[in-house]
Amino acid sequence: EADIYQTPRYLVIGTGKKITLECSQTMGHDKMYWYQQDPGMELHLIHYSYGVNSTEKGDLSSESTVSRIRTEHFPLTLESARPSHTSQYLCASRGRGSNQPQHFGDGTRLSIL
């Protein structure tokens, strides 16, 4: 079952465009995350949020920004896309308390021409 949704699933767009990747979850989770993943490779944390109006940068430097105005929504924005941004972007959420696994969306595969 999909309780966390990402749109679009695929996006091919030209350099310089502004892009927003959408992520929504229906589980009421406070914590949400964005990861960048190249095919078959490990996940790199680029942003996370503890809750509404809380956002932090992750381990991997990213030119993207995020916002958390509503609990269920955690969009990621690239102001000016470049070919180096070509990758898969995964959104995840997790519930309160310790020792909770993350729930992942199916990702957005982004290609910048």
Add this chain to the structure above:
Amino acid sequence: GESVGLHLPTLSVQEGDNSIINCAYSNSASDYFIWYKQESGKGPQFIIDIRSNMDKRQGQRVTVLLNKTVKHLSLQIAATQPGDSAVYFCAEDRSGGYQKVTFGTGTKLQVIP
């Protein structure tokens, strides 16, 4: 720094045999470990987890073993099926803070019919 790594990038197993996927971690402060399965074109899916106060945990056809002495984690899949073909990630986590999860590089499991 902390790291989570896998010993084998690709594992080929005959259908019906048991599979063992290994993982090493270096941060002794980690107290929660998770295995995820990622099928092509999808996000990681939670399989099983284990807390550091346990050595073994069993699920349906899967078992996770934790050896804190040598900082080693393994995932055992019984009677491997074609549907088990995927990339498997181990991840480590620490209680408290923002609960950042560190993912390993992944092992690709190929099931031979």
